[in-house]
Amino acid sequence: MVDCGARTHVMGIINVTPDSFSDGGRFFDPEVAVAAGVRMVEEGADFLDVGGESTRPGSDPVEVQEEIDRVVPVIKRLAGETAVPVSVDTRKAEVAGAAIDVGATIVNDVTAGSDSKMFDVVRDAGSAMVLMHMRGDPKTMQQLTDYRDVMAEVRDYLAQCVDAAVGHGISRDRLAVDPGLGFAKTEAQNYLLMKEIRAFLSIGRPVLVGPSRKSFIGKVLGTEVEERLEGTAGAVAWLAAQGAHIVRVHDVKAMVRVVRVVGAITRAGKTE
16 A cells, blocks of 8 residues: 655546546547556556546546546556556446456545445445545536635545545545635635645545646636646645645656655755
C-alpha cells in the first residue's frame, strides 16, 4: 500500500474519451492511452487514473458497456506493464467491477458512491476508493453552487461519505477524499477550497485534489485550456505545501518536479 503521508504523490490522468474538457480524443485510441500511461510512470507518476466518461460541465452520460469497452483494455495493459496502482475514474459500479477484474486497485468515484452497488463492489474486491464531493450531475452541477458555508458543507459531506463507506464494510484505511474542484463550485469557491485545503486533513484520510488545467485557472490567467501549465503548477505548489496527499494532473513530468521542490523546501531543517 502506498504511504500517502510520506510526501505529495502525483496521479496521472488518462481520459479514454472523445470529449473531456482538456484532452478529449487525445487518448481515445487504446494504444495511445497505454503509451501515455507508461510514459507518465517513467516521468514519476505514483498512480494512473483511467476514465471512460467525461464529467466536464454539460457532458452527456455514457452507456455502461461503452464505458467498459473504453477503459478495460487500457487498464488491463497498464496494470500488466507498469508497477504503479491503476485507478478507474467511474461513477458506475458495473464499470468499477469490470475494471477491478483486469487490475484496477482504486475506484475514483466523483459521486462518492451514488450507485447503490458501488460500496459493495469496492468492499468485496478489497479495493481503495476516492470519495469526491459534487452536487447533481455534469448537466446540472454548475447551477447548484449555493452554499451557506462551502468549506463546512463540503468537509461534512466528505466525512459523512467516509462513515457511509465504512458502514458498508470498506476499511477506513482504504479511503481518500476529494473536495471536487470544478464540480458544483464557483470560481471563488474553488479558490477558497484550495486556500483552506488543510481543513480536510481533519477527516483523517488522504486528501486528493484535481486542479489541473481547470477553467478557474484559465479565468485568472485569461488563457485557454492548453495554456494553463504555469497556473496549474502554482495551484499544485500551494496544495503540496499545505499538505495535500495526492494531486491529480495531466502534465505529470512538470508537476512531479513541482512537488519534489516543494517537498525539499518543507523538509529543510528537519532532522533526518
